Amino acid sequence: MVKRILVSNDDCYLSPGLYLLANAVDSLGDVLISSTEFPRSATGREITFSRPLRYVEKLYGGRTVYVTDGTPIDALHLAVEVLGFRPDVVLSGVNVGDNLSLQHIFYSGTLAVAIEAALMGIPSIAFSAGVDSFRGFENPVLRDVIVKVASHLTKKVLDEGLPEGVDLLSVNIPPHPNGCVEVTRAARIRWRAAYRRGIDPRGRTYYWLYGLRSGVEEGTDVAAYERGCITVTPLNIDLNVSEVLLSRVKEFVADLRIKL
Amino acid sequence: MVKRILVSNDDCYLSPGLYLLANAVDSLGDVLISSTEFPRSATGREITFSRPLRYVEKLYGGRTVYVTDGTPIDALHLAVEVLGFRPDVVLSGVNVGDNLSLQHIFYSGTLAVAIEAALMGIPSIAFSAGVDSFRGFENPVLRDVIVKVASHLTKKVLDEGLPEGVDLLSVNIPPHPNGCVEVTRAARIRWRAAYRRGIDPRGRTYYWLYGLRSGVEEGTDVAAYERGCITVTPLNIDLNVSEVLLSRVKEFVADLRIKL
Numbered sequence: 001m002v003k004r005i006l007v008s009n010d011d012c013y014l015s016p017g018l019y020l021l022a023n024a025v026d027s028l029g030d031v032l033i034s035s036t037e038f039p040r041s042a043t044g045r046e047i048t049f050s051r052p053l054r055y056v057e058k059l060y061g062g063r064t065v066y067v068t069d070g071t072p073i074d075a076l077h078l079a080v081e082v083l084g085f086r087p088d089v090v091l092s093g094v095n096v097g098d099n100l101s102l103q104h105i106f107y108s109g110t111l112a113v114a115i116e117a118a119l120m121g122i123p124s125i126a127f128s129a130g131v132d133s134f135r136g137f138e139n140p141v142l143r144d145v146i147v148k149v150a151s152h153l154t155k156k157v158l159d160e161g162l163p164e165g166v167d168l169l170s171v172n173i174p175p176h177p178n179g180c181v182e183v184t185r186a187a188r189i190r191w192r193a194a195y196r197r198g199i200d201p202r203g204r205t206y207y208w209l210y211g212l213r214s215g216v217e218e219g220t221d222v223a224a225y226e227r228g229c230i231t232v233t234p235l236n237i238d239l240n241v242s243e244v245l246l247s248r249v250k251e252f253v254a255d256l257r258i259k260l
Numbered sequence: 261m262v263k264r265i266l267v268s269n270d271d272c273y274l275s276p277g278l279y280l281l282a283n284a285v286d287s288l289g290d291v292l293i294s295s296t297e298f299p300r301s302a303t304g305r306e307i308t309f310s311r312p313l314r315y316v317e318k319l320y321g322g323r324t325v326y327v328t329d330g331t332p333i334d335a336l337h338l339a340v341e342v343l344g345f346r347p348d349v350v351l352s353g354v355n356v357g358d359n360l361s362l363q364h365i366f367y368s369g370t371l372a373v374a375i376e377a378a379l380m381g382i383p384s385i386a387f388s389a390g391v392d393s394f395r396g397f398e399n400p401v402l403r404d405v406i407v408k409v410a411s412h413l414t415k416k417v418l419d420e421g422l423p424e425g426v427d428l429l430s431v432n433i434p435p436h437p438n439g440c441v442e443v444t445r446a447a448r449i450r451w452r453a454a455y456r457r458g459i460d461p462r463g464r465t466y467y468w469l470y471g472l473r474s475g476v477e478e479g480t481d482v483a484a485y486e487r488g489c490i491t492v493t494p495l496n497i498d499l500n501v502s503e504v505l506l507s508r509v510k511e512f513v514a515d516l517r518i519k520l
Binding site for chain 2: 046047049054077080120163169178185194233234235237239250255259
């Protein structure tokens with residue numbers, strides 16, 4: 001049986017990272033590319049209920065690609081429900097910019113696609129690279145590394161599935177990989193919010209966000225990545241707590257009486 | 261020491277749910293309301309880096325409220341970093357509409373605020389009610405129930421903290437509560453995407469998303485809520501897997517060799 005591989009991203013259908021990923025896994029199965037018309041980074045996991053969506057076939061980069069005017073999550077659902085393409089694995093990326101730490105994992109549109117696939121019960125892999133524009137993907141060393149990592153991990157997931165309890169993998173590729181690959185935990189946070197206060201040309205106050213680096217804990221994705229390693233971070237999207245903790249929370253509500 | 265309570269939401273500063281929540285906890289400490297100028301439901305966890313933000317003090321509903329033209333996450337960071345208000349607990353809501361199942365938890369702006377607080381190490385509670393507009397908050401029975409639940413849980417968290425391993429509570433209040441309160445696990449999904457295909461007035465195809473209900477598993481938030489219970493769902497935002505599973509993923513990359 002030919003395996004089905006759905007490739008999506010949050011940088012829109014014009015991103016070379018999307019085609020780099022799709023081309024890397026072409027020999028492993030039937031590949032369908034579904035993406036968005038416009039970049040949707042950091043819009044997190046938006047889904048479009050309020051208006052109708054377009055979903056059209058285009059030719060780009062020598063490949064057929066399906067494009068929506070919605071969000072990355074919309075692109076995933078449209079491929080499955082409108083095209084009837086039920087994937088064995090969902091690949092997201094390659095994103096322009098890394099997605100290290102839980103903080104970025106919760107924000108990222110690239111991860112949102114992978115998490116949505118996991119909610120649907122489909123194994124997924126998110127790929128992010130430490131480049132700051134589409135041009136960054138022209139680096140031949142980086143391209144080679146991405147192709148190697150993506151084809152290797154995708155083949156493993158198609159052949160063996162992810163281990164029970166792992167819903168998805170988040171892979172980060174540094175701008176200058178030194179050859180090492182580390183399986184890591186995600187750090188909790190990577191930066192703390194700070195604001196530059198200023199006065200606009202019309203005399204009104206504004207605040208502009210920037211990030212202050214948090215300390216780096218050894219053993220985390222951030223630490224390994226900063227040493228030049230490719231990081232592979234397995235994630236489980238079940239936010240529920242253990243039975244023991246559930247019982248402890250029951251004590252919180254034990255004396256709450258609602259009289260109607 | 262007076263406790264500090266930050267109240268925010270994703271329905272904008274005009275929502276009666278925001279003031280219902282703030283008024284419910286007024287006697288428990290120093291309450292600050294920080295919200296958004298416009299509704300930001302289902303925009304998930306967006307954060308604004310690309311442009312400057314406004315953050316102004318307004319009087320509304322007889323209270324002082326701080327309002328940003330950014331997102332709910334921005335409203336949280338601005339309160340902490342610009343106003344220097346470091347809360348002991350963050351409350352989010354009361355949202356117009358429930359937020360049951362992991363699927364909604366990952367989408368919801370209300371939960372995004374609570375998750376962001378958790379990432380900052382601050383305990384948080386998200387409140388969502390089964391109303392479909394601001395008018396729904398006029399129901400006096402529902403108001404009483406919300407006030408009772410919010411003040412009870414907030415007091416508990418301020419007095420005792422959340423149990424170690426619980427990062428936040430997600431509370432859902434049905435439109436017609438029957439008096440029971442259940443501590444539940446979040447169901448995984450609540451609906452499956454489906455699309456109505458149509459032709460627009462100019463002859464082009466469109467797709468409009470709607471949800472098909474998934475089966476309801478007993479013991480979950482969805483099941484308890486549908487029986488008329490208030491649900492309290494403890495959540496842990498650490499998506500990392502166990503050491504055992506980390507080792508199993510190491511086997512995935514064991515034979516991956518990157519030659520540069």
